[in-house]
Amino acid sequence: MTEEEVQKITDVVCPFCGCLCDDVEIDVANNKVVTTYNACTIGTTKFFSVNETEHRFTKPMLRKNGKFVPISWDEAIERAAKILLNAERPLLYGFSSTSNEAIGEGFKLAEEVGGVLDQTASVCHGPSVLAIQDVGRSAATLGEIRSRANVIVYWGSNPSAAHPRHMSRYSMFVRGFFREKGAKERTLIVVDPRNTDAAKLADIHIKVEQGKDYELVSAMRAALRGIEIPEMVAGIPKKDILEVLEIMKKAYFGVVFFGMGLTQTFGRHRNIDNAINLIRELNSYTKWIISPMRGHYNVTGAGTVWTWQTGYPMSIDFARGYPRYNPGEYCANDILVNGEADAALIIASDPGAHFPAKSIRHLAKIPVIAIEPHITPTTELAELILPPAIVGVETEGTAYRMDHVPIRLRKVVDAPDECLPDEVILERLTQKVRELKK
Ligand code: SF4
Structure with a gap:
């Protein structure tokens, strides 16, 4: 070559x-x-x-006698539209690994079919969303953190595995405008019950007892107010808690990045509420912010776009023709576990691999449409496959970074065969539903 x-x-x-x-x-x-x-x-x-197409769907597929057979896009769109229209309580779920444009189209489709619209935050940072709605948060862009932060806390998150360049691009191991010496000017604190790779790099590892984060945050808040705390809290000696608090109080600019070790352990959104209030109180001493470590590349976009469109970020029910929001009732898992959904459209996610067995058992009983490029546990349950071009590699789109900065994704290669952008698939589906409703 x-x-x-x-x-x-x-x-x-x-x-x-x-x-x-x-x-x-x-x-x-x-x-x-x-x-x-x-x-x-x-x-x-x-x-x-994208170089490998052996395990890729490159044409629309319909399951017939247990095997997938290719069909035309027109037939696939019509079948999918009828499945959703004929359902009493269709579920539209996923959306966190696609573009804002497709996410916006997903809302239109859900509204047309009177469905329940949900995204993957309901099983990861949903508690963060609820806590932030309750008490707000002190925030900053990753650029500002890179330029200014000198005390960096990762709480219940292991960026070394889940966000491998986070520390080298935005926080610990990067030179910033006001942190010219990079890591030499920064202190890394990791709060995690496990000896993660991030914990091994930390200056201080707070090995909190599993599920006792709420107690630890509460003790820190109490100590910050001058209240005497017990000799041992959540497995951490009082002297270590006070030592960390002194470092936090004396920071020039501090940040707490938190992950699912805080959102999905005992206490859930109350952990985040408490941590946000700790940060609020630390702002009486110096500048602190708190930021969720969002996983899928556009899970932030799913919440943001639907909030523009409906006022709500996830778990939205259109059954009455207008959006209603109630996490705990309209989350994908709630309506699957309760056996309410009678059809599902899954896009840009793999609930077949990640949902509890009871949800998957129900998914296996109802017609499932998967907008999915690869063979996955979810496509094993699907009746119809609509093959998409992969956003950010085979088609353009916009996505929100974890700090809510919108970024335009580029296309680098053409999509194979008949694959279409998610946005186009959803748009065609909505048009077909509107036609069939006339
Ligand atoms: S955005 Fe991509 S390159 Fe950057 S840390 Fe995440 S997976 Fe790695």
């Missing part, structure tokens, strides 16, 4: 995790990804995944 045949594409955004690293460079030849630069191993794997 000559050098001329290889095209270098710069400023590519990685569509994998909420970091949305926008400094990736990719060499492409003959519509294949040849080399990636700057992406971590997870991001690199995603870019290279």
Whole structure:
């Protein structure tokens, strides 16, 4: 292959995790990804995944006698529209690994079919969303954190595994405008019951007892107000708690990044509420902010776009023709476990791999439409497959980084065969539903 045949594409955004690293460079030849630069191993794997079409759906597929057979897009769209229209309580779920444009189209479809619209936050950072709605939060962009932060706390999150470039691009191991010496000027504190890779890098590892985060945050808040705390809280000696608090009080600019170790353990949204209030109180001493470590690359976008459109970020029911919001009643798992959903459209997520067995057992009983490029546990349950182009690799789109900064994703190769962008698939489905309703 000559050098001329290889095209270098710069400023590519990685569509994998909420970091949305926008400094990736990719060499492409003959519509294949040849080399990636700057992406971590997870991001690199995603870019290279488009070279392989053996386990890929490249045409719409209908399950007949237990096997998938290809059908035309017109037939697939009509079948999908009828499934959703004929259902009394269709569920539209996923949306966190697609573009804002597709997320917006998902709302229109849910409204037309009177369905329940939910996204993956309901099983990850949903408690953060609820807590932030309750008490607000002190926030900053990742750029500001990179420039200013000198005390960095990861609480219940392990960026080394889930967001591999987070520490090197935005927090600990990067030089910033006011932190020219990078890590030498920063202190890393990790609060985690496990000896994670991030904990091994930390200056201080607070090995909190599993599920006792609420107690630890409460003790820190009490100590901050001068109240005497017990000798041992959540497995941490009082002297260690006071030592960490002194570091936090003396920070120039501090940040707490929190993950599912805080949102999905005992206490859930009350943990986040409490942690946000700790940060609020620390702001009496110095500048502190708190930020969720969002997983899927556009889970932030799903909540943001639906909030513009309906006022609500997730778990939205359109059964009465207008949006109603009640997490705990309209989350995907609630309506599956309760056996309410009688059809499901799953996009940009894999509940078949991640939902509890009772939800999956119900999914297996109802017609499932999967907008999904690859063979997954969810497609094993599906009756109809609508094959999408992969956003950020095979088609453009906009996504929100974990700090709510919108970033335009680039296309680097053409999608195979008949794959269409999610946005186009959802738009066509909505049009067909409107036609059939006339
Ligand atoms: S850290 Fe996340 S966004 Fe950045 S390259 Fe890795 S997977 Fe992609």
